[in-house]
C-alpha cells in the first residue's frame with residue numbers, strides 16, 4: 001500500500017489533468033477579484049465608513065431602514081459614505097451640495113446597476129443613453145417639453161384628475177380611510193398616455209388601461225426586487241430565474257401597444273389629408289406628433305425603434321414619479337391641517353370651480369407650490385441617481401476617486417442633511433419662500449436633478465401635481481389615518497410601501 005499524493009495522482013492522471021486545468025482557469029479569476037478588491041479599498045480609503053467585514057461588507061439595510069439610517073449618518077460621515085456589498089462591490093454615496101455640483105456637471109454614463117436592469121423595457125431611451133447619442137436624442141426631444149406644447153395639456157390632466165376624484169367620491173366612507181396612492185398612480189399614467197398618444201377614450205377602454213397599469217407596476221416591482229437581491233445582479237443567474245421569465249414576457253407585452261400606435265400614426269402621416277383631419281379634431285400636438293416631426297440639421301429623425309424607446313421612457317419616468325410626488329404632498333397636507341387650509345384658501349381665491357383651471361392659475365398659487373416643493377424635499381420621488389466614473393473626480397475638500405467607481409447621489413440624504421437644513425424632518429413650507437431660496441446653495445434641493453441631464457419632464461410634472469393638488473383641495477378635506485402611517489420605501493422611485501391611507505371628506 002502506498003500513501004502519498006503524488007503517486008496517487010500519477011495513477012489517476014485524468015483526474016489530475018482536470019484538477020490542474022480547473023486550477024489554471026480559476027486562479028486568474030481569483031486573482032482578478034483580489035485585485036479588484038484591492039483597487040476599491042485603495043480608492044475608497046479617503047472616505048471612512050461603517051464597520052465592514054471582508055466577506056459580508058456592511059450591515060445590509062432593508063430599503064426602509066436605509067432612509068432611517070441616513071437621518072443620522074451624514075452627521076458622522078460628512079459629505080460622503082462608502083457602502084460595501086460583499087467583498088468585491090462597493091459604491092460611494094454622496095449627499096453634499098458642493099459634491100453634487102461637481103458630480104452633476106460631468107459626463108459619466110449611467111452604467112450603474114439599476115438603469116441597466118431597465119433596458120429590456122426602455123431600450124435605449126433618453127434616460128439610459130449617454131455620450132453623443134444621448135445628446136442627439138436630448139436635442140430632438142426637448143421641443144416636446146416647450147411650454148407652448150405643455151399648456152395645451154392642462155385639459156387632459158384636468159380630465160384625468162376629475163375622473164380620479166369622482167372615483168374617490170364613490171369609494172369613500174364616513175368611518176374608514178381609503179388608500180389613495182394607487183388611484184393617483186393610475187391618474188398619472190392616464191395623463192401621460194393621453195399627452196403622449198392622444199388616445200382619448202383610454203379611460204373608457206378600461207381593460208387596456210387597467211392591464212397596462214398592472215403590467216407596468218409589476219415590471220417596476222421586478223426591477224426593484226432585482227436591485228435589492230444581489231444574487232440577481234448577475235445576468236447569468238437572473239436568466240435562470242422565474243422572475244426573469246415573467247419580466248421578459250411583461251416587457252414584450254407593454255411594448256406592443258405603443259409600437260402599434262406609432263405604426264398607425266406613421267401611416268397617417270404618409271397621408272396628408274388624413275393627417276389634417278386628425279389634427280383638426282385634436283386641436284393640439286401630442287408628444288408623439290412632436291417626436292415624429294423632430295429633425296436634426298441634416299433632416300434626420302428618430303427611427304421607429306427609437307420612438308418606441310422614448311415613448312416607453314416617458315411612461316416609466318413620468319408615471320410613478322409624479323404619483324409619488326402628489327401622494328406624499330397630499331399626505332403632508334393631511335398631517336399639517338394649518339398648511340392645508342392655507343393652500344385651500346389660496347386655490348379657492350383663484351378658482352371658481354374645477355373646470356375653470358387654466359395655465360395662468362398655475363402661477364398664482366405660490367403657497368401651494370411651496371408646500372409641493374417641501375413635500376418633494378422630504379419625499380424626493382427619485383431618491384438616488386448613480387453614475388460610473390469615466391474619469392477621476394476630485395471633490396472640493398480635496399478627496400478624490402479614480403475612474404470606474406460607482407458614485408450615487410443620495411438625493412434623499414441631501415434633502416435631510418442637517419448641515420444644510422434646520423430640523424430637516426419637519427414639514428415647513430417657509431423654507432421655499434423666495435428669501436429663503438435665495439440664501440440656499442443652488443444644489444441643496446435637487447428633486448429633478450440639475451445640470452445637462454436634469455429631468456426633461458419637470459415642468460410637465462409640476463403642472464400635473466399642481467392641477468391634482470388644486471382640484472383635490474377644492475373638493476375634499478384630507479385627514480391622515482394615524483393607524484396606518486405610510487412607510488417610504490426607496491425603490492427606483494420613492495414609493496409609499498402599503499400605500500397612503502387618508503380620510504377624505506367632501507367640502508360640500
Ligand code: HEM
Nearest residue numbers: 127314317318321322325381382385448449455456457461
Ligand atoms: C415628480 C416627478 C418627477 C421627478 C421627481 C423626476 C426626477 C428625475 C430625476 C431625478 C432625473 C435624473 C435621473 C438621473 O440622472 O439618473 C430625471 C430624469 C428624467 N426624467 Fe424625470 N422626474 C419626474 C417626472 C418626469 C416626467 C413627467 C417625465 C416625462 C414625461 C420625465 C422624464 C425624464 C427623462 C426622459 C429623464 C432623463 C433625462 C436625460 O437624461 O436627459 N420625468 N427625472
Ligand SMILES: *[C@@H]1O[C@H](CO)[C@@H](O)[C@H](O)[C@H]1NC(C)=O
Nearest residue numbers: 208211212215249250253254
Ligand atoms: C399585460 O400582461 C398580460 C399577461 O402577461 C397580457 O395578457 C396583457 O395583454 C398585457 N396587457 C398590456 C396592456 O400590456
